[in-house]
Amino acid sequence: MATQTRRQRATTSPSATVTGGAEKAGAPSAPVRIPYLIGRTDRVVSRRLSEALAPLGLTVPLFTAMSVLHARGSLSNAQLAERSLMSPQSANEIVKTMQAKGWVVREPDPTHGRIVMLSLTDSARALLASCDETVKRLEGEMLEGIAAEHVALLEDLLIRCAKNLR
Structure with a gap:
C-alpha cells in the first residue's frame, strides 16, 4: 500500500520531478516515470559493474555473454546475441575476444551443419566463479535496506515488465 501511495505521489505531486523531488529554481517540473528510474538504475549498475569487473579483465558485455553461455549452455552466435541483448555484430566481436582469451570453444551443431x-x-567458468563474489557485493549494496520479500517482489516485477514489453 505504501508503494502505491509513493507511486501516486510521484505521478501527481508537483514536487515529484525527474530529479527525485529536488526542484531547481525555475526548472520545469515533470513527474518521475518508471522507465526513467529503470534507465538511471541501469546506468549506475553498468558503471559500477564495469569498475568491479575491470580488475578481472572483463567488460560488462563480455561478462554478460559469458553469464548467458554459463546459464544456457551451448548457444549459436545468433542465440547468444539475442539473449545477451546485443546486436549480432557486437556478439561476433565478443565471441572473437572470448575465443582469443581461451574462454569459449566453437563446435559444429550436430543437427545443422552450418x-x-x-x-x-x-577457465571461463572459473573466471565467472570469481566474478560471482564481486557481483554479489554490488547487488548487496544496491539492495541494502530492502527486505527480502521486497527483493523477491522487485525481481518478479522487473521480469513481468520485461515480458510485457516483448
Whole structure:
C-alpha cells in the first residue's frame, strides 16, 4: 500500500520531478516515470559493474555473454546475441575476444551443419566463479535496506515488465 501511495505521489505531486523531488529554481517540473528510474538504475549498475569487473579483465558485455553461455549452455552466435541483448555484430566481436582469451570453444551443431555452437571453457567458468563474489557485493549494496520479500517482489516485477514489453 505504501508503494502505491509513493507511486501516486510521484505521478501527481508537483514536487515529484525527474530529479527525485529536488526542484531547481525555475526548472520545469515533470513527474518521475518508471522507465526513467529503470534507465538511471541501469546506468549506475553498468558503471559500477564495469569498475568491479575491470580488475578481472572483463567488460560488462563480455561478462554478460559469458553469464548467458554459463546459464544456457551451448548457444549459436545468433542465440547468444539475442539473449545477451546485443546486436549480432557486437556478439561476433565478443565471441572473437572470448575465443582469443581461451574462454569459449566453437563446435559444429550436430543437427545443422552450418550452425556453430559456442560453449565456455573451464577457465571461463572459473573466471565467472570469481566474478560471482564481486557481483554479489554490488547487488548487496544496491539492495541494502530492502527486505527480502521486497527483493523477491522487485525481481518478479522487473521480469513481468520485461515480458510485457516483448
